[in-house]
Amino acid sequence: MKKRTAKLFSRLLVVIALATAAAACGSDTDSTSAGTDGTNGTGATAAGGATTSSASGSGxxxxxxxxxxxxxxxxxxxxxxxxxxxxxxxxxxxxxxxxxxxxxxxxxxxxxxxxxxxxxxxxxxxxxxxxxxxxxxxxxxxxxxxxxxxxxxxxxxxxxxxxxxxxxxxxxxxxxxxAGQDILVKADDDSIKGVEDLNGKKVCSVTGSTSLTNVQEKAPQADVSVVFDKYSLCVEALNDGRVQAVTTDNIILLGFVADSDGELKLVGNPFTTExxxxxxxxxxxxxxxxxxxxxxxxxxxxxxxxxxxxxxxxxxxxxxxxxxxxxx
Amino acid sequence: MNVIADNLDSYLGGIAVTLWLSALSFVLAVAIGGMVAAFRVSPLRLLRTLGAVYVEVFFSLPLLVWALLFFFGLPKVGLIYPPFTSAVIVLGTFTGALVGEALRSGINTVPPGQGEAARAVGLRFWQVLGLVVLPQALRTMIGPLGSILLALVRNSAVAAIAMSVDDLMWRSDQLATSTAQPVGVLTGTFVAYLILTVPGTWLVNTLARRYRFTR
Missing domain, CATH: 3.40.190.10 (Periplasmic binding protein-like II)
Structure with missing residues (x-):
């Protein structure tokens, strides 16, 4: 038993060592790229990730x-x-x-x-x-x-x-x-034609948006307890049948309709101005x-x-x- | 910090859900952990391997990934559990691996002679474990199990993010939106989690000290 534990432990050590090495490599490349950035200006705060910016010379x-x-x-x-x-x-x-x-x-x-x-x-x-x-x-x-x-x-x-x-x-x-707030539903769902029809239905939107507050005002019986931090997860919940509708600004939903191969549709009856x-x-x-x-x-x-x-x-x-x- | 005072009932409701979620998940985790530990010390090689695989998988999987996979993946094969149930299963299975390892290391602190003696008087495997080894092992496990429970309380916030369970974290997200003061709201959430865990830490330490073996 002891031997097995020791083996496990040494394997763990190897994993940790590899991970640390990888992390070290990562930060190495970070700092070199920050270095090249720094040549054409002030403290290029390489805030990690997402640097789709510039850097390409002669500023x-x-x-x-x-x-x-x-x-x-x-x-x-x-x-x-x-x-x-x-x-x-x-x-x-x-x-x-x-x-x-x-x-x-x-x-x-x-x-x-x-x-x-x-x-x-x-x-x-x-x-x-x-x-x-x-x-x-x-x-x-x-x-x-x-x-x-x-x-x-x-x-x-x-x-x-x-x-x-x-x-x-x-x-x-x-x-x-x-924009205006609208409702995304499954293509075969004809029960929702406007915001009032959300009463008694489960509706998803994202954390930190005002969309659900708007629904609450116009359809007080709607269940607005489902929130995720990304619209894509709401759309997933709609596909899985966990919610009957996803609501937010029409223009955001339009993108998901375009990506859904005809599975989803927009109700097309905006009820706010955003x-x-x-x-x-x-x-x-x-x-x-x-x-x-x-x-x-x-x-x-x-x-x-x-x-x-x-x-x-x-x-x-x-x-x-x-x-x-x-x-x- | 008026945001906190004005929304105290929202915080309290969230704390209640977080506690209930953590309690149910811990019960499941102890059940799973007990089984995993028994598997890992079992005389059967197949069971030992199964236990080891379970532990390795959950030790190497980030909780958030497991939660998202469970919640959004299972419906694709036709299994839909409600958010709260999903959260209990996700947290319970994940924490079960931790409990299993804590139990196993506790069992390993019992000198092998104890088990051998128990077998020598004719006890079966489950009797050896249940009557001789575990009662002795449990005393050394209070500390580790307590820390695992407290970690579970903190980890339960994942349920709000991945499954939209209306726990403390979820209420905090809602308040942050309706007040547009996320920092004030999060400060309240921070204090609420402290209130949940600090007395727990103190209790675990006291209990662990009281039941400590002096060998």
Whole structure:
């Protein structure tokens, strides 16, 4: 018995040794890449993972070219919080990784794609004159406010509905899109035609979103106890029959309909308006005005529509008239 | 920290679910652990191997992966358990491996002479284990089993994340959304888990000291 235990223990030691070695290798490569980053600017905080950014050389020459070309685009005034981001060398933006069409990390290429990402690139372009000087990090619904408050991100662009509760802790630029909350059901389910039909049904949405509160107001008998931290798990629960409906903004659900091979459908009867804003630190008026200027500019020169058509547009959705920016 | 005071009943409800979930899971874990330990000291090679495989699998599997696999995987083969039941099974099977190893190491602290003597007077395997070895082993197991139970209470938060069981963690997530003050809410959750585990640690230490063998 003792011998067996000893053998087990030594095997365990080998595993631990291997794991430590692997971990050491990992951090090695991290630090070297941080080193190369560091050559073209200030402390490239290699915040681990998700660095789809830049690093590819010659940043400083680019920046001056950008301000020359900035005849139309809003200029970065020295001494403002926007200039501080510019001095930092990259902008950090919190986005979703699991929302098709808006913010999705492509599992094969590792690229992050979607409308939110393109909006982020427009803002990056306006600040640096180079849309690669951006680092996208994942911000799930429930950690958006802390990320902004702690300065872990400069902006959050993640299907982030502007509302009064949130306005107490963060500020919003935009809106840059107005969605409406809708319901996703199985294709053969004809019992749900609107939000009232959710009474007595089980509905899933994600932790940290306002979707379930909205359902509770309009269908008080709906069972809204099922929440996960990713929409994909809600869709899985719908497929398994654990819930009868998944609810959130129509545009998010549309992506899942597209991926479902006809198994799922959208009810198509939106019951809220969800203005998507760009979250930033409360009281940072300079950054908010700048982002609003960039949005207005993109509405005028067609880059907003272009971004929409390339991302959300592939689902067949027509680009709407962009919503007026709310400079509250 | 008004968020905590304003939502005290939500916290208390969550604590109740967390305690109930942990208690049921621990009962299942002890049942499974007892079996695993018996298998691992059994004279039959097949049973020993089965026990070892069970332990190795659950020792190398992250709890979250097991929870997601169980909850979302089983329906694909037609088995759907409600969230709470799923959580009890997931936590119980996972913790069962830990309990099994704690029991086995406890059994190993009983000098082999005790078992040999018991066999010499004609006791069967289950009698040797149940009447002679386990009663002596249990005293040394209080500490390890207590730590496992406390770890289970903390691990139970996975049930909220993977299965949407409305325990303490789940309530905390809900509050974080409705108040948009996740940090304040999480501070309350942190304190609530401390209240659940710190007295437990103290109790386990006291009991372990009281029933300690002085060999």
């Amino acid at each position: 400083s020459s680019e920046a001056s070219a950008g301000s020359e070309a900035g005849g139309e685009a809003p200029a970065v005034e020295p001494g403002t919080s926007v200039a501080a981001i510019k001095d930092k060398g990259t902008i950090t933006i919190g986005v979703k990784y699991d929302v098709p069409l808006f913010g999705l990390k492509n599992p094969t290429t590792g690229d992050i794609e979607g409308f939110d990402i393109e909006i982020g690139r427009l803002i990056t372009e306006a600040i640096f004159g180079d849309d690669t000087k951006v680092e996208f990090v994942e911000a799930v619904s429930k950690n958006r406010e802390p990320f902004i408050q702690d300065g872990k991100v400069d902006l959050v662009i993640s299907t982030y509905t502007i509302n009064d509760t949130r306005k107490e802790v963060v500020d919003f630029a935009g809106p840059y899109y107005v 203005p998507y804003g760009i979250g930033l630190k409360k009281g940072d008026t300079e950054l908010r005005d700048f982002v609003n200027d960039v949005l207005d500019q993109s509405y005028a020169d067609g880059t907003w529509k272009e971004a929409f058509d390339e991302t959300v547009g592939v689902s067949g959705e027509e680009a709407p008239t962009p919503p007026p920016v709310d400079r509250y």
